[in-house]
Every structure is written in C-alpha cells, then in structure tokens.
Amino acid sequence: MKARWFTPIVFTVTLLVVALALATVTNNYFYTAAYIVLQFIILATAWNILGGLTGYVNFGSAAFFSLGAYSSVVMFSLFKAPVPLAIPVSAAVAGLVGLGAGYLTLRLRGVFFAIATLAMSEVLYTFVVNWDYVGGARGAYIILQDDPPFGFSNHTQYLFTVMALMTAFAIAVARYVETSRLGRGLAAIRDDEVAAECSGVPTLRLKLISTTVSGALMGMSGSTFPYFMQYVEPTSSFSLSYSVNAIAMPLIGGMHSWAGPLIGAILLGTIQQIVQVTVSSAWNLLIVGVLLVVFVTLAPDGIMGWFDHWRARRRRS
C-alpha cells in the first residue's frame, strides 16, 4: 500500500463504519462499549510508538491518559470548553509532559525506565488528589446541558464518533512514524542504542520525539473521557488497568507494526466488554493475565508475529 494512500483509506473506512453504526444501531450501550474499545486502541497504539518501536517500556500510560482527562476538566471549569477545543489542548499538555519526562528519564534503560514512569504516574496522582480546583480525591463533574453539536441525537454517539476519528488519526500517525526515516532510527535504538548513535542516529532527539508523540496521543485519548463519563476522579483515571492494558494489547497483537496494537486492543478490549456484561468487571485483569501467559508461551511475537511466521512457512513449503 502506498504511504500517501494509507491515511485517506483509514479515515474513509472509519467514517463508513461510524456511519453504518449510527444508521443501524440505536442501543446506547453499544456506543459506550465501542467508545471504550476505541480508547484502548489509541492507548495501545500510542504505547507502541515508545514501547514497540523504540524499545522503552512505559508503565505510566494511565498518567498520560489522566493528564488528557484533567486538562479537559480544567478547560471546562475555566470557560466551558467544547470537545474539539479540549482535545488539542489535552494532547499538547500530555505531549509536553512526555517531552519533560523523557528528558529526565531517558538516560535510564530497561526496567529502570519502566519504574521511573510508574513513579511519575504516582507523583501526578498525588498531585491531582491534592489539587482542589479539579475536585481532588472527590473528583470533578462535567455536566453537559446543551444538545450535542452537528445534529447528533445524544452525547454518547457524538463522543463515539469523535473517538473513532481520533483513533484513525492515531493509527495514521503510528504508521507514519513506523515507515519514515524516524521509524528506522527508532528501530536502531531498540536493537542497539550505542551502535545507532555511532551510525549517526541522534538517539536522544529521536527518543524525545517518541515520548512526546506517544504522550500526546495518550493525552488525546483521555481528553474526551470526562465529557463521556460526565464525572472523573483520580483513583479510576490513574488506574493501573490503563497502564497494564496499554502494554498487554500491543504484546498480544504484536509490537513491530501499527496493526499489532490495533488487533490486540480490539481483541482484548472486546473480550473485556463482553465479560463485563455477562460475568463481572472483576474478571478484566484476570483475562489480561491469562491471555498474556498464553501469548508469551505460544506466540511471543504476538498475533502479527505468529501470522508472519505462518506466511513464511507456507511460502517455503
């Protein structure tokens, strides 16, 4: 597929699916479930830019997600910001924090970097809990009194559509990063950082771009969250389940291309939504754990990796 066709195709497919859904599905629960799956697709895709392409495991996805959500809360409290305005601001805030956090932590490698990101998440959590303007530990409400714009019948459907478009955007960005010169440099960093530097790859600059883009996309996915739930509080928005899912989904789908996190998030996210309705949401993390064990033992390169191996084997025989 030609690179310049990829983005139009992704957006066209997304718009068609959204239009089809809006025309046929009236049950609002469908939009809630779909919104959450889409949100995980963005988180997983964003995580993979730093984790899969660059080789740095970020354990603080929930923090970037919350930065996006709380930026929206602040924007709404200040001047009732509408969703389309809140999104770029949230992305910018999370991106800037990504840049700063990257600058402070990127000298660390492997497990030390992962612990540093986890620590950053805890620091931001404590900060939000003690910040009264955004509700502290009690949380904050965003009550939408106006009708949704653009003729949508309710806010859930409107935000589902916005989320779908953001997902298309995130996938287009991930694919661009992966196939560009930047992506090749990131792959070199993942394989051998010193050798990358000695081949002329400006490793620090590339890693900072990677943390910034990854953080901004995560913030973007969190920006509509308070509008969608109409309520946000720190314990749930900083929940470890966001961070764990953002890692597990690319791991299960495959970390070496944009398609991996997409497939992993759809699979894992959908299973979680189904189990939540049919059994209980208490099962969600157990499912992640079991699937991780299964994939690490049977398909360590994820679904995409397994598929590639299978294709290579078939070509040979």
Place this chain on the structure above:
Amino acid sequence: MGNSLRIEGLTAGYGSVRVLEDLSLSVGDGETVALLGTNGNGKSTLIKCIMGIVRPTAGRIVAEINGTDHDLIGMEAHDVVQLGIALVPEGRRLFPKLTVEENLLLGAYRKAARARIAESLEFCYETFPRLTERRAQLAGSMSGGEQQMLSLARALMTTPSILLVDEPSVGLSPLLVQTVIGKIKELKERFGLTVLMAEQNFQQAVRIADRGYVIVHGKIEFEGASREALADNELVKKLYLGL
C-alpha cells in the same frame, strides 16, 4: 583536500581508573595507521574517545575533514558521524533484529550520505556479494564473517572521509580475518580513505598498514614509521611473536 586525525596529550579513563595517559598520535591524509596492542591496553578506549562515547579528561582530538579542522572533544557520537568519520565497532554491533538492507540504510542516516543512498547501496552489494544474497535476512542470523562484512559495509554507507576500525579480527577464523583485512585494504585504496585500525592481530594488521603505533598500558611505547620498522622492533617481537 586533506582528511587527517591528530590526537595530542589525550588522557582518559573510567571513574578513577586511568586508561589512557598523555597519548599522542596522528593519521595523515590517505594513510592507514595500525594501533597495535594486546587486550586491555586502551585501544578501544581511544576509539571511543574519538567517537565521543568516552569523555577524555585532558588532551585534544582534531579531525581535519576536507581541509577544515574540527575539534572533536565534547561532540556527540552522531555529530562525529555527521562530520564524516565512520566507525566499524568492536564486536560488530549490528542491529540483529533488522534485515541486512535495513542495517545498511541505517548507515546512511548521515545527511551527506542520504543523496547518494542508492549508489552506496549498489556499491556495497557489489563489494560484498554475500550481502546481496542475504539482503532480506535478519542480520543476527548471519555468520560472524558475514556480520563483519555487514558492519564494514554499514560504515561505508555513511560515505566517510575517515574510517575507524576497532578489532575487525575478533571472533573470526584466520581465513576470514585475511578476507576482512583484504577488503579494508581494497576500500582504502579505491577511495583514498584515511584509516585508523586498532588490532591485536599483528601479522594481519601489518599487511595493510602504512605505519603503526604500539600501545602499552595507555601509552604509545613505540612508533613505527614504516611497515618494516614495526616488524623489526624488539618490543613488537616480545609482545607478539614471543621472541
């Protein structure tokens, strides 16, 4: 225009351990200079200082590229590469999970190399036919000799003016060592490259060197102005030939 390297009074180490002590050497335009020494005498540390991976505590490293002097002290490795200095690192340091071709393309990350990328790629495949067969294979799955060839080809993709080679013979069979050293000779003759090669394998290094230095405990103990002078020296005989 000239491409040369001058190192003056270089002192460097790791923490409180001093590895290089007031070391000076030079590599003239188009020259191939061998840096000889057994393990642990500071050859790789010197190379790392030139590349900006190890920060020296004293001394100067000046690279003349196309007639312009550049002070390398304090520069980051990727900026050193931008100037036109390429490294074939010790232990090859390929990108094992990328293909041969991707490894080569990463060599051309340097700005000046990007315009000639297709040309350089063709040249590398022509010079190292084995790499053509293996272009879609993962670099980590190749044999040691093939990996060393790829490492050399990757450095050439930066279209360098000065080539640094760190222990190209490590882990290779005697026959392969001969092939690799032969390739370096072929390349430097063809491009008039300025080469500094750190090597333990005296016999092979002397085959292509115009002159050389013997480094012992971080100091230059002997400077051989010619191939013959190196081979005749008492110290070299003691260290390498066991005489």
